[in-house]
Amino acid sequence: MWALWKHRCDSVFQHTNPNALSITRHIEQYFQWQHLEFKLVTTNADSQRRATIFPRWQPPPEGYFKINIDASMLPNCTIAGIVILIRDPAGRFMEAMGLLQHARNITQAEAWGFLHAMQWAHRCQYKKVMFENDNMHVVNLLKSQKLYPPWKDACIINRFVSLLVQNPYWSCLHANRSCNKVADEMTKYVRKNNLARVLWFVCPSDFRTTLEADYACSSLS
Secondary structure (H helix, E strand, C coil): HHHHHHHHHHHHHHHCCCHHHHHHHHHHHHHCCCCCEEEECCCCCCCCEEEEEECCCCCCEEEEEEEEEEEEEECCCCCCEEEEEEEECCCCCEEEEEEEEECCCCCHHHHHHHHHHHHHHHCCCCCEEEECCCCCCHHHHCCCCCCCCCCHHHHHHHHHHHHHHHHHCCCEEEEEEHHHHHHHCCCHHHCCCCEEEEEEECCCHHHHHHHHHHHHHHCCC
């Protein structure tokens, strides 16, 4: 908005001709500074260009790890692929785990993902962790004491709430799906290839491009 206002003022008071390319470049630079993904879409109907804003993955504060969690299930299926991805404040790939999990639905699969992630972090004795997931319902269950999960999920929820209580520097965050791209791609890979359990200590080449895009944005902060 500031870029548009500045160019409008220049046009009115300085009698300059607005340059669409210059305005677009200013907006792109602002989006990069705010770690937002900028995408120009051309419609066939009016051939107008419009910007679509997608939030990007944000690194954790210094001294913390961020663990992204995602689950993938096909309709009418009871087996989910789950991925747990650990990154440091620089956005670098630390470790990742993929596994298959029986689940009643995608919400329960995401809940299992949180539990596996917290159990792993607890075993590794990570004291400062931000857990991030794109399922708002599960994150809200974790953050609110006033919401009550379905009874079939209550046991899972109670187990990772107990782990949260034991670790005062752990937190759970909801993120837009565009912030969970690497975990999303890896989860689908685990499900499609029926990987019961796998550990990665180096980012697989299939996901390196997406990871590097997140790393590039995190390095701007």
